[in-house]
Amino acid sequence: MSELANLLRDRGLRLTPQRQLVLDAVRRLGHATPEQVHAAVVEHAAGVNITTIYRTLELLEELDLVTHVHLSHGAPTYHDVNEEQHIHLVCRSCNAVQELDPATLDGLAKQLLEQRGFQMDISHVALFGLCGRCT
Amino acid sequence: MSELANLLRDRGLRLTPQRQLVLDAVRRLGHATPEQVHAAVVEHAAGVNITTIYRTLELLEELDLVTHVHLSHGAPTYHDVNEEQHIHLVCRSCNAVQELDPATLDGLAKQLLEQRGFQMDISHVALFGLCGRCT
DNA sequence: CTGCATGCAAAATATTTGCAACAGC
DNA sequence: GCTGTTGCAAATATTTTGCATGCAG
Numbered sequence: 001m002s003e004l005a006n007l008l009r010d011r012g013l014r015l016t017p018q019r020q021l022v023l024d025a026v027r028r029l030g031h032a033t034p035e036q037v038h039a040a041v042v043e044h045a046a047g048v049n050i051t052t053i054y055r056t057l058e059l060l061e062e063l064d065l066v067t068h069v070h071l072s073h074g075a076p077t078y079h080d081v082n083e084e085q086h087i088h089l090v091c092r093s094c095n096a097v098q099e100l101d102p103a104t105l106d107g108l109a110k111q112l113l114e115q116r117g118f119q120m121d122i123s124h125v126a127l128f129g130l131c132g133r134c135t
Numbered sequence: 136m137s138e139l140a141n142l143l144r145d146r147g148l149r150l151t152p153q154r155q156l157v158l159d160a161v162r163r164l165g166h167a168t169p170e171q172v173h174a175a176v177v178e179h180a181a182g183v184n185i186t187t188i189y190r191t192l193e194l195l196e197e198l199d200l201v202t203h204v205h206l207s208h209g210a211p212t213y214h215d216v217n218e219e220q221h222i223h224l225v226c227r228s229c230n231a232v233q234e235l236d237p238a239t240l241d242g243l244a245k246q247l248l249e250q251r252g253f254q255m256d257i258s259h260v261a262l263f264g265l266c267g268r269c270t
Numbered sequence: 271c272t273g274c275a276t277g278c279a280a281a282a283t284a285t286t287t288g289c290a291a292c293a294g295c
Numbered sequence: 296g297c298t299g300t301t302g303c304a305a306a307t308a309t310t311t312t313g314c315a316t317g318c319a320g
Binding site: 048 | 273
Binding site: 009014015016034035050051054055075 | 318
């Protein structure tokens with residue numbers, strides 16, 4: 001039985017095709033906006049409404065199956081929690097997104113925790129600047 | 136003569152009350168969304184339209200007089216470029232925003248530059264996580 | 271059966287654009 | 296006066312909400 005089914009059942013919620021499809025799409029796409037998830041889901045199940053995508057992403061986030069980051073503009077980008085964590089380096093000039101080993105931030109995370117009691121969510125970080133090509 | 140006037144004149148653009156008011160408001164407010172800037176400007180100049188705020192913020196950003204960061208949700212927050220730089224620590228639970236000395240990221244910035252040629256924009260960074268009270 | 275989930279339409283937000291009137295230089 | 300600017304309204308884009316129908320358990 002899938003993890004999704006169990007998590008849902010534990011809360012008295014239901015396993016629906018839409019919920020499976022949305023989770024699959026997020027996992028398959030890696031990074032995706034609600035819009036993109038919708039497009040991917042609709043390929044397999046034509047009638048699914050964008051509203052359901054939003055509601056399902058919110059639910060999956062509550063269940064800690066996915067998270068989202070804000071890259072560049074308001075566009076929220078969802079991805080699988082179990083996917084290998086990575087930091088996003090976003091170029092403000094060409095908008096390219098590089099990924100970075102999260103260990104790079106371990107030192108900073110430790111420092112923030114000690115100095116401020118602030119527990120940084122490493123997988124939720126996006127750093128902005130200029131990439132090598134644009135400088 | 137103000138810096139704003141010079142920058143505008145160099146580009147063949149005009150100094151208008153609206154532009155002065157928007158820049159003043161951003162400087163006075165420290166952090167502010169377009170909405171908040173609008174509210175502040177309207178106190179002194181009733182008729183100014185929200186559209187003009189958006190257009191002016193975009194212009195001021197091109198002139199490198201202001202920048203913006205994305206705290207929490209899509210809400211862009213504008214602030215004076217010359218203001219003392221600071222990092223934002225955003226709590227995902229209570230949404231409180233702490234400020235942090237940018238020097239904290241100097242090590243990371245250096246590392247990214249050397250490893251990736253990526254020139255991080257320190258003033259543009261927001262880090263997410265849980266603050267001391269919420270952990 | 272019962273209540274959660276979905277689709278649809280409409281509302282609420284946020285931001286952008288076309289265009290005519292206006293104003294800085 | 297010429298051309299950049301603004302205000303207004305409308306168009307877009309994005310996300311949320313109300314409600315009746317539908318379906319998982």
